[in-house]
Amino acid sequence: MLRDVAIVGVGQTSFGEHWERSFRDLFVTAGVRALEDAGVGGDEIDAMYGGNMSAGQFINQEHVAALIADYAGLASERVPATRVEAADASGGLAFRQSVLDVASGASDVVVASGVEKMTDLGSEETNDALAGSADREWEVFGGGNVAALYALMARAHMDRYGTTRRELSEVAVKNHQNATENEYAQYRNEVSAEVVESTPYVAEPLRAFDCSPASDGAAAVVVVPAETATEYVDDPVYVEATEQASDSLTVHDRRDVTTLDATRKAAERAYDEAGVTPGDVDLAEVHDSYTVAEVLAVEDLGFAEKGEGGEFIAEGCGSVGGETPTNPSGGLKACGHPLGATGVRQVVDATRQLRGEAGTQVEDASVAVTQNVGGTGGTAVVNVLSDRRSA
């Protein structure tokens, strides 16, 4: 990067079913919290990037970046605001665009936010909006919605590597347990593997509790040049790398249906840029939109060998106190998954970990990874964050 970038403020709404709160109410709340956290005033903001997957379908509202600027009180300041869309990787990408804006020298103080208001629609319409992240012509028209496609990946993984139904359940068990201490999480209750396995099938072998829920929520972070970060806060978090990669939108065109090459490639570039290896990572916030997606994530991020992700989690390697804790926040499964907000929420949670102020805290965390995926893996964003200035 042309110049290093740091995170000086984070904020979010709680995630959940906010029946009485609107889209604009959510992002304003998250944004104000991030600005207060950074001690930044509205007049200092140079640019804004907003991650949002489908306000057009969920609330019949487009042009949401201007709406965000307006309701944040920044339209009168003429602050440029840009919406970023990459299905449920929109948030991760909004963060990346914000970092690049600062790194390029074009802006000094940038707000990255993500927001989604999903619960105004019924499940049928929600599923249709979600299906927009897959290939409408080649997949969705034939019944391949996102759950069905992840089910296909799960079946292939089980068939090829012997991953078990119970190992998938353990992802949900772990993430619910982690979320019990997360005040912003949608589900703070523990679940047992037996309960996960008693819920109705969504797309066999995936059951209701293998799926992240439909949620309302927003998250925001403030990024500035690393060299000025300590002027804002005492404990900035540094962006060591932000990388992104693409893959075919359709699962059937992929090199391997049990691997997300977009994640692999983005991670490879990010580790290279940050000068770290998977073994250096103290924790990761990964994209468990379905339990099997976390199994794939721990493999594709290099924490486990290909085919051993299920075992890695079932044996506790991904638990807090384990080798590489994944989703200490509770992940998408328990935090909730307001599509466009998730990628930013992951950065918020990773920042809390590196500051030592997380609900379920990983001891001595100094390097964190976030992995945000669009749909079934057409887009992946991988960030490496640390608590000290990179050398």
Next chain:
Amino acid sequence: MGAGIVSYGGYVPRYRIRTEEIARVWGDDADAIKGGLRVESKSVPDEDEDTATISVEAARRALEGASVDGDDIGAIYVGSESHPYAVKPTATIVGAAVGATPLMTAADMEFACKAGTAGVQAALGLVEAGRIDNGMAIGADVSQGAPGDALEYSAAAGGAAFVVGDEDVVAEVEDTVSYTSDTPDFWRREGERYPQHGERFTGKPAYFKHTEGASNELLERLDAEPDDYDHAVFHQPNGKFPARVAESLGFSEKQYATGLLAPEIGNTYSGASLLGLVATLDEAEVGERIFFASFGSGAGSDAFSLVVGDGIEERRTGLCETFEDVEHLDYARYAKHKGKIQEE
């Protein structure tokens, strides 16, 4: 003793369909549905039963051996969301059938599943004002659930009638409170055959918010605690919601078990909470206190505090004994009974 319930009666058609049978047709996992809804079977009306016939049957049972007869009733209100006529009252059919016409007032009521308790409050008001000696309020439905919709597992048939007066009262109404807001959680537009609902929106912001709102307000006004009650009855769209709301308010299973009929008969909509009250009065002893709260989508809840008095033994109806003589239908006969398939 102040005004309250003089007599009562409930009626549930003798046909049932099991959750497994509906799940078999739609390819659902019956155990998962039963775990989610806590409904094992639901009642089904006969081919010629509707809200009018069910209301008449419940009204007749309420008057059987009662201290009042049709002539003594000055008002009849029938609450339902499946009145057979869009224009023309069900209440006049009931009035004629029980001999209450012509010197009486009558009207149909609609407030989703709580129209019956709205009728109880209206009749109670007329009695307390001295306008009438006795009034009858009925909640009855042959409820609709679209084929394949989640509602189909619970939408059932049944009704209950309550005679309200200030003489020969067997359960005094200590107080009643309503909690109402404009909340579109469940609706059926004019001309539509089946209702639509807001899925999870029917839970927390609708059923729970309103039921808890009315219940807590009533407890506060009476300076009462859940422990002060021997029984508690709630609207029961399934077996899960009433248990959950009871526990969140501080009532125990021992208090709500008697009035929880949904696991066996499903959701009888306007009849649901009132049938639960019938089953509870059938078991309650003199001096016992009953907490009772309905819920209607749209949305509102009517909460009542009742004290059982002398004479209750003579008024008991044995409602739950009628559940022993039932016939289980397969989906094909169920579809015929419900008019989902018809002779051309």
